[in-house]
Amino acid sequence: AQKITQTQPGMFVQEKEAVTLDCTYDTSDPSYGLFWYKQPSSGEMIFLIYQGSYDQQNATEGRYSLNFQKARKSANLVISASQLGDSAMYFCAMRVANAGGTSYGKLTFGQGTILTVHP
Amino acid sequence: DGGITQSPKYLFRKEGQNVTLSCEQNLNHDAMYWYRQDPGQGLRLIYYSQIVNDFQKGDIAEGYSVSREKKESFPLTVTSAQKNPTAFYLCASSLGPGLGEQYFGPGTRLTVT
Numbered sequence: 001a002q003k004i005t006q007t008q009p010g011m012f013v014q015e016k017e018a019v020t021l022d023c024t025y026d027t028s029d030p031s032y033g034l035f036w037y038k039q040p041s042s043g044e045m046i047f048l049i050y051q052g053s054y055d056q057q058n059a060t061e062g063r064y065s066l067n068f069q070k071a072r073k074s075a076n077l078v079i080s081a082s083q084l085g086d087s088a089m090y091f092c093a094m095r096v097a098n099a100g101g102t103s104y105g106k107l108t109f110g111q112g113t114i115l116t117v118h119p
Numbered sequence: 120d121g122g123i124t125q126s127p128k129y130l131f132r133k134e135g136q137n138v139t140l141s142c143e144q145n146l147n148h149d150a151m152y153w154y155r156q157d158p159g160q161g162l163r164l165i166y167y168s169q170i171v172n173d174f175q176k177g178d179i180a181e182g183y184s185v186s187r188e189k190k191e192s193f194p195l196t197v198t199s200a201q202k203n204p205t206a207f208y209l210c211a212s213s214l215g216p217g218l219g220e221q222y223f224g225p226g227t228r229l230t231v232t
Contacts, residue, residue, distance in 0.1 A: 042225070091161055
């Protein structure tokens with residue numbers, strides 16, 4: 001079974017500072033993908049960044065980067081230069097291939113971290 | 120504009136009634152998914168469909184039903200058998216089952232009293 005753990009229920013950061021949101025995962029499948037989504041108070045899930053298990057480099061997308069440490073099974077999200085609009089719930093999720101080798105795309109989500117950016 | 124639409128945004132029903140949540144996408148995606156989110160929790164998979172006329176149960180399918188008669192549409196029916204139907208329901212789609220990220224709709228907040 002796959003599991004995602006986000007141990008920080010809430011995080012606070014000052015505007016313009018960087019913040020790291022923690023995510024650890026558990027899977028025995030060698031092929032998997034890790035995703036981060038942002039959920040503002042409106043409820044919609046917004047895709048931020050993706051890291052494949054075989055990717056050699058850490059993923060980056062604008063102010064978002066993923067600190068992927070495969071041996072530790074961690075995939076922390078780093079947000080640089082925080083903005084007030086970054087205040088939201090953030091979810092880490094994982095997609096694996098099933099036992100037959102064909103992924104059906106299921107995402108397993110963590111419990112989320114609420115990020116509050118202070119001016 | 121390409122995207123996923125869910126209607127309505129808020130839905131209220133009396134206990135014992137079935138209710139159908141709409142999900143439409145114009146992204147030409149093959150795979151579609153339904154998730155449920157309870158307050159302060161992550162998302163849990165209810166049903167998914169890899170292709171038209173095919174769908175499979177997710178982790179919490181009991182009390183729900185779906186259909187996939189058209190590529191663009193994946194409606195979810197919350198039946199009276201679902202014991203705790205009040206929740207936020209999110210529909211998503213992706214290019215294929217294991218391809219690319221999942222794009223989400225705006226969600227439907229269902230309240231059953």
